[in-house]
Amino acid sequence: MESKEFKNPVVSWIDHRLPIFSFLNHEANEYPTPKNLNYFWNFGSLAGIALVIMIVTGITLAMSYTAHTDYAFDSVERIMRDVNHGWLIRYIHMNGASFFFIVVFIHIFRGLYYGSYKAPRELLWMLGVLILLLMMATAFMGYVLPWGQMSFWGATVITNLFSAIPLVGENIVIWLWGGFSVDNPTLNRFFALHYLLPFVIVGVVVLHLVALHRFGSNNPLGIDTRGPQDTLPFHPYYTIKDFFGLSVFLTFFAAAVFFVPNMMGHPDNYIPANALQTPAHIVPEWYFLPFYAILRAVPDKLGGVLAMFGAIAVLFVLPWLDRSPIRSARFRPIFKIFFWLLFIDCLVLGYIGAMPAEGIYVLIGRLATVWYFAHFLIILPVLSVIETPRPLPQSISQPIFSAAGGGLAGAMSAPKEKVE
Amino acid sequence: MAKSKSKTSEMETSQGKSRRDFIVVASYAMGAVGAGAFAWPLIDQMNPAADTLALASIEVDISKIAEGQSITLKWRGKPVFIRHRTADEIRQAQDVDIDGLRHPEGDEIRAQKPEYLVVLGVCTHLGCVPLGQKVGEVRGEYDGWFCPCHGSHYDASGRIRKGPAPTNLEVPPYAFLSDNVIRIG
Numbered sequence: 001m002e003s004k005e006f007k008n009p010v011v012s013w014i015d016h017r018l019p020i021f022s023f024l025n026h027e028a029n030e031y032p033t034p035k036n037l038n039y040f041w042n043f044g045s046l047a048g049i050a051l052v053i054m055i056v057t058g059i060t061l062a063m064s065y066t067a068h069t070d071y072a073f074d075s076v077e078r079i080m081r082d083v084n085h086g087w088l089i090r091y092i093h094m095n096g097a098s099f100f101f102i103v104v105f106i107h108i109f110r111g112l113y114y115g116s117y118k119a120p121r122e123l124l125w126m127l128g129v130l131i132l133l134l135m136m137a138t139a140f141m142g143y144v145l146p147w148g149q150m151s152f153w154g155a156t157v158i159t160n161l162f163s164a165i166p167l168v169g170e171n172i173v174i175w176l177w178g179g180f181s182v183d184n185p186t187l188n189r190f191f192a193l194h195y196l197l198p199f200v201i202v203g204v205v206v207l208h209l210v211a212l213h214r215f216g217s218n219n220p221l222g223i224d225t226r227g228p229q230d231t232l233p234f235h236p237y238y239t240i241k242d243f244f245g246l247s248v249f250l251t252f253f254a255a256a257v258f259f260v261p262n263m264m265g266h267p268d269n270y271i272p273a274n275a276l277q278t279p280a281h282i283v284p285e286w287y288f289l290p291f292y293a294i295l296r297a298v299p300d301k302l303g304g305v306l307a308m309f310g311a312i313a314v315l316f317v318l319p320w321l322d323r324s325p326i327r328s329a330r331f332r333p334i335f336k337i338f339f340w341l342l343f344i345d346c347l348v349l350g351y352i353g354a355m356p357a358e359g360i361y362v363l364i365g366r367l368a369t370v371w372y373f374a375h376f377l378i379i380l381p382v383l384s385v386i387e388t389p390r391p392l393p394q395s396i397s398q399p400i401f402s403a404a405g406g407g408l409a410g411a412m413s414a415p416k417e418k419v420e
Numbered sequence: 421m422a423k424s425k426s427k428t429s430e431m432e433t434s435q436g437k438s439r440r441d442f443i444v445v446a447s448y449a450m451g452a453v454g455a456g457a458f459a460w461p462l463i464d465q466m467n468p469a470a471d472t473l474a475l476a477s478i479e480v481d482i483s484k485i486a487e488g489q490s491i492t493l494k495w496r497g498k499p500v501f502i503r504h505r506t507a508d509e510i511r512q513a514q515d516v517d518i519d520g521l522r523h524p525e526g527d528e529i530r531a532q533k534p535e536y537l538v539v540l541g542v543c544t545h546l547g548c549v550p551l552g553q554k555v556g557e558v559r560g561e562y563d564g565w566f567c568p569c570h571g572s573h574y575d576a577s578g579r580i581r582k583g584p585a586p587t588n589l590e591v592p593p594y595a596f597l598s599d600n601v602i603r604i605g
Contacts, residue, residue: 060462082470085461409483 222327
């Protein structure tokens with residue numbers, strides 16, 4: 001990275017000794033970005049902003065929260081009623097978790113569709129899967145903190161997953177609890193970890209960005225950029241696009257916070273935790289439902305747990321399951337069909353996860369689970385061999401010029417680019 | 421509509437300021453308002469909450485305090501001293517030439533009724549609780565209160581007479597609801 005000349009002498013002086021301004025200029029200003037990115041590329045920066053919103057609201061909530069079984073529920077109610085703007089901060093944090101997952105799920109499906117996980121971006125993808133895992137752990141422990149019925153029984157069920165481990169399972173669960181059931185020690189450690197993990201996520205996000213900036217963003221065509229004619233400086237072109245996407249995102253976010261703040265929550269969590277009575281119908285938060293469906297699809301305790309974690313693990317090795325050298329689904333006609341089938345399959349799993357585990361739901365859940373794993377373990381490896389991809393454009397600029405004969409695309413491209 | 425104009429007229433008006441400049445400034449301004457509107461709840465949540473404010477006033481029955489006796493109450497987390505002063509103490513407090521004091525205040529503005537002095541038991545130097553409430557405690561050289569932290573002496577009206585404290589002991593807002601009951605706060 002060569003250092004840049006800055007007009008401001010103070011900036012110049014600092015930058016000579018601590019090249020922070022050169023770094024920012026290089027990575028956030030002139031950073032060459034493929035010029036054909038569509039709006040699905042907004043969701044990475046949206047996820048980053050969602051993380052910041054969660055950390056800021058979380059720290060302020062922690063100032064009024066008490067991590068003790070006798071006071072936790074009441075301290076949350078005090079936040080809702082007495083603390084200045086406490087209701088707003090809590091509703092932002094509560095719905096922020098849901099919106100964070102919405103954004104991240106779209107981000108992941110974007111990566112699946114456009115093959116963003118393929119070489120040379122395998123580590124970038126794996127760091128992303130790690131972030132997803134950390135997010136799930138953080139969200140789960142955060143949901144326990146209000147100490148309502150769903151908090152308590154969610155914590156009980158999820159920690160009991162580890163009892164499926166042969167031989168040491170029971171000991172691990174007792175170690176997780178710090179006792180013989182979910183109780184005050186559990187709540188205390190969950191609070192400590194819920195405060196810690198977001199900062200671990202920040203660290204992994206930094207690595208995610210370092211890996212991203214090594215080769216730059218993938219793009220809807222899935223072909224490499226070949227030089228300045230294929231890229232735009234990040235600022236102002238993508239900063240302004242990200243800001244526009246952010247305002248749309250915040251509009252939906254604010255609508256949820258102000259008009260339907262409890263839509264994505266469960267009313268039973270406004271009942272204080274009771275260790276002697278389980279709610280009639282216990283479901284996790286919506287973003288865990290597909291995984292919950294996979295857990296219940298396997299009629300074996302250990303098998304169900306393995307399948308659920310396997311659903312994430314399979315994402316880790318995805319770059320080596322899909323061997324096709326073509327990244328974007330635009331040029332993979334069969335893959336494209338199976339991508340949408342996987343998408344529908346995930347929605348079905350989510351729906352089944354919310355339904356009681358009985359009757360036809362069990363069968364559908366099992367079929368959907370089998371399909372999920374078949375997609376990654378059978379369909380993708382086979383497709384990489386048998387599928388005939390459509391011809392790739394020679395460069396990112398080419399499709400624009402091939403349409404430039406007289407259409408709108410020709411009018412949109414700036415005159416200076418025609419020399420190419 | 422911008423496309424109907426030439427490139428230069430789109431960018432600049434006769435004043436040399438472009439519409440784009442206006443849009444940029446307006447966008448930054450709206451952004452600043454939005455950021456401020458988001459920041460304010462996060463800052464304001466550290467101010468006292470509604471339940472804290474609800475405990476911000478107390479009522480006290482002072483009829484049980486014998487002459488010469490003092491009581492200490494907790495109000496807003498801080499000690500409040502109420503002293504039922506003897507005639508001797510009242511005279512002592514009122515006879516002082518206030519012009520020579522560091523923080524000149526007459527006793528009649530500090531005590532609504534001369535028999536009862538109500539002050540915050542917080543030294544105005546650095547916030548310690550002065551001695552002098554209990555029988556046998558040091559009362560300082562002016563027969564009021566003495567702060568053990570850095571040696572401030574207060575008189576029977578709670579005025580600073582000697583030592584590092586800059587001002588007199590603070591008189592909290594209070595009112596006599598009846599002859600025997602006062603409300604502090």
